Amino acid sequence: MVRIVKTEFYKLKRYHILWAGVALMLLSVLLTLFTSMANDGSVWDFAYLTEQVIKNNMSMIFPMCISLIAGYMISREQTDDTLKNILTVPISFKKLLTGKLIVCGVLSIIFGLICSLFTIIAEMIVGFPGFEISLALKAALQITAVNFFLYLAVLPIIALTCRRAGSFLVGVIIAFVYGYGGMFAAGNMTLANLYPITASLGMVGYRSYDTAVNWNIGTCSCSLALAVVISAILILCIKEREATQTKKKAKKVAPKKGW
Structure with missing residues (x-):
């Protein structure tokens, strides 16, 4: 598994879609400034700026972003017709998929750090009051952690829609709706603790200073753990034949008459 993960990191340099992830992190900050x-x-x-960046990441940007990148990374092996060569090593599709998902988890942390950097740069440009080094470190920790927990929340969608090449775009749409649903779930704290998207906010104590916000860390942890378990079950249920592309049947050519 270590070799698979290391190989996937080597492949990242040819995935230009990673720049789309960086652009979406910048978009989250620009949308907040707007x-x-x-x-x-x-x-x-500065504290309110950080909260709004986290909210925009949760509701509109990051679930769609990480689903797009993860789905693209998985489907490339099928669209480039390299999967049939990889599986002869032999490496099972389940192990290959697990390695890619581990790399995506690391990418979610990296995108969180990039988003934190953009947030601090935006603060330097705009000059909102209340900026301190300690608050900047806390903001970086919260944004990065929330991005990772959001990745865990959308992991079942990625695992479900990665079985066929091109189907990950459907997962991107589902992830966007799934993330936007967090805006409605946040209106009820019981539902917010159970809903995996908003549970990611509870894991970092988002707006915990507000008396109306009552996070239950145990419930939030169970919600995200359940998402991981469901993802593991979906991966285990994948059959190796689902990883291969359907071969096109050769057209029968009518034999020529005569000599």
Whole structure:
């Protein structure tokens, strides 16, 4: 498994879609800055900026982003017709898929760090009050951790839609709707603790200073753990024949008449 993961990291340099992930992290920060111009009575400081970046990542950006990148990485072996060569090593498709998912988990952490860097740069440009080194470190930790927990939340979608080449785009759409549903789940704390997307916020104590926000770490942990277990079951249920592409039947050519 270590060799598989190491090989997947070597392959990352030819995946230009990773730049799309960086662009989406920048988009999350820019979208937050755009909302800061609204005259809705909110008092913006660095802590509030961080909270809004986390919220935008959760509801609109990151579930779709990581599903897109993970699905692309998995489907490339099929669309490039390299999977049939890899499986002769022999490496089972389940092990190959597990290695790719581990790499995607690391990428979710890296994207979290990149988003944290963009957030700090935006703070330097805009100059919201309340910036401190300790708060910047806390913001980086929260943004990075939430991104990783969001990846765990969408892991069942990735595992379910990776069985056929091209089907990951359906997973991207489902992940977007799944993430946006967190906006509605956040209105009820019981549902927020159970819903995996919003449970990722509870794992980092998002807005825990608010008396109306009551996170149950145990429930949030169980929700995300259940998502991981479901993903593992889906991977174990994958049959090796599902990893291979369907061969096109050769057209029968009518024999020529005569000599």
